[in-house]
Amino acid sequence: QVHLVESGGGLVQPGGSLRLSCAASGIVFSLYAMGWYRQAPGKQRELVAAITSGGIPNYADSVKGRFTISRDNAKNTVYLQMNSLKPEDTAVYYCNAHGVRRDYWGQGTQVTVSS
8 A cells, every 4th residue: 555644844934944755655666756746725736846766856936946856765755845935835735656557645744834
């Protein structure tokens, strides 16, 4: 059974930082592209950042230069380092494992940026 478990969300002031983690089990992690998506209230889920199985990252324009995605295949974990956070980054952040046959999703972790 596949599990993606996110952690690291919380409340942070504008300009602050958070690091999200997603621990995967039940998949051959190194073969999957991994991604972070977010969904704000009343909005569609959107891609924030992704990283290929070979470690090549890709970012949404809104987070370029502020967020960094990385992966540790030995730990079956993908990370999202978020710096210079803005109120508009407030959302539930979801981890995604993109496979050839299907995608898997975590349960989400809330990130709130507010003073």
